[in-house]
Amino acid sequence: MGSAGLARLHGLFAAYKPPGLKWKHLRDIVELQLLKGLNAGKPPAPEQRVRFLLAPVEGREEKELTLTATSVPTLTDHLLVRGPAFTSLKIGVGHRLDAQASGVLVLGVGHGRSLLTDMYNAHLTKDYTVRGLLGKATDDFCEDGRLVEKTTYDHVTREKLDRILALIQGSHQKALVLYSNVDLQTQEAYEMAVTGLIRPTTKSPMLIAGIRCLHFAPPEFLLEVQCMHETQKQLRRLVHEIGLELKTTAVCSQVRRTRDGFFTLDDALLRTQWDLHSIQDAIQAAAPRVAAELQKSLRPRLGTQQLPGSGQHRDSEGPSSALKGQAGGAVGG
Template sequence: MDGIINVYKEKGFTSHDVVAKLRGILHQKKIGHTGTLDPEAVGVLPVCLGKATKVCDLLTNKDKTYRAVCRLGVSTDTQDMTGQILQRGDFSRVTQERLKEVLESFIGDQLQVPPMYSALKINGKKLYELAREGKTVERKPRPIRIHSINLIEYRQMEGLFTMDVTCSKGTYIRTLCHDIGEKLGCFGAMESLQRTRVGVFTLENALTLEQIEVLMKQNELEQQILSVDALFPEYPAFQIRDEFAAKLSNGNPLLEFFLQDYPERVNTTGIRDLTEGQEFLVYDENGCFKAVYQKGDRDLRVRKMF
């Protein structure tokens, strides 16, 4: 199978566990996930199958949306409630108005220090491995972007609030909860996390491993697999002219006049109007999706071939 399947990762599974189980269910080895979710987190995990594994790195760049529950008044070593409690604070004076004000202050470009309990590597070793050895190392702040934060519920007496966060890749929601607590002056740690969207993939269309196994046995799974080109609805799409088909099949650089508009998709941008660095889709002479190309200063260069 070639394409992307929207998996609902359940609690207790790592992203690698999901891939391993899918290999058994689908009876194929070429499978890759598109970004890790902590074992305690649940939600959307797009998984690439077959030729679609080539777009795993492109999918990790997509914006993501999370629903997180944060507990005020506590700080832990993991920045969530699975860790050891380090400090406690008084959250009784944090009003809903003050909480909204602080949440809104995190919207936009930020520098975030990754947590020690993360899969980032320093000198070839994952940070969480060092943390389990009782070691703490310096981590450089990384640029992230918070597109929006919406307060869904605040239970002031319990110090619990629920928020929806849409953010760029590389954002740690655990760290965001921690930083919100710091700014409020009472500490904070993540209680639970659900990823509700990755790019075009949403919670409503996600399938559990059990559901995938049933559909596979019923020979009804293929209709749940999204084609690679469907991941990029915003990309302009063009088709190779018949006389230049060989150049596309070999992944060669192309010139603008080699291409024509792809009739199955409506473009708002013509091939000559693309800006340098802009990516677009290319279909072969038979209308089959073949590649993601990128406009260079003199020609059009292949980004990914399929």
């Protein structure tokens, strides 16, 4: 089981991180469970070696000893002598989630860690559901943070919220084109835009490819955000600044990642599935899709060129100041 089981552990898989659990602890739990599974196999029968041992001579009344060839087991490979066969595994973590956030967390085992680098270089988008609560502000933008202010929100409507979200999306989409260095006058660029392959060529501020309201029942509202290069704190701050644009305040009560690149909630293993066989099956099932998606995302870009002014200094806040000059405020991370 040991060596054969380890051979099937090279690749990527997704786990579901519950809120309140740090990503480091999740990785440690997965490593412990994998080592437990690899070391749980029945050990092979010990090798036999011939040793000459003293034994009484048969058929004689005198107590006479002689050397007799005897087959005895070799104990050098015994578990109690050498210890467990596997004591550590190389497990990498992709786009991280902070302790309060939950959702899809991609991990790489063995050679799969290099695929995590490929995922990072592909600048893939990620989907989140972000829950907000109108009427108060806190020091860390979280619902359980230190209360800073309380406000009324009776004037907030779904139409006003949708208008703010549209402004945010429009501003970020313009920035996405800027950071992608794509010449929009080419056919290749058009095809990339249709297939959603227009992405930044380098690290950039948080970029929002899409944002919409899924549910609105004041004081609560639920957003779906498709973005890249984000942190969960930036998403919480986004909720806070949306509240300011609505002439009220808002805090974030939940951040949940529903997709990371080509891994979705359906691919994420629950805590009860963080065992050797489930992870092996998940890696094997995802391998063809991982190879195909990375090849498509990392293929050389045709018809791209440096845009005029794209090498100039950019505002460090980038498109996160989504509504500057459009609605008189600032939204983003």
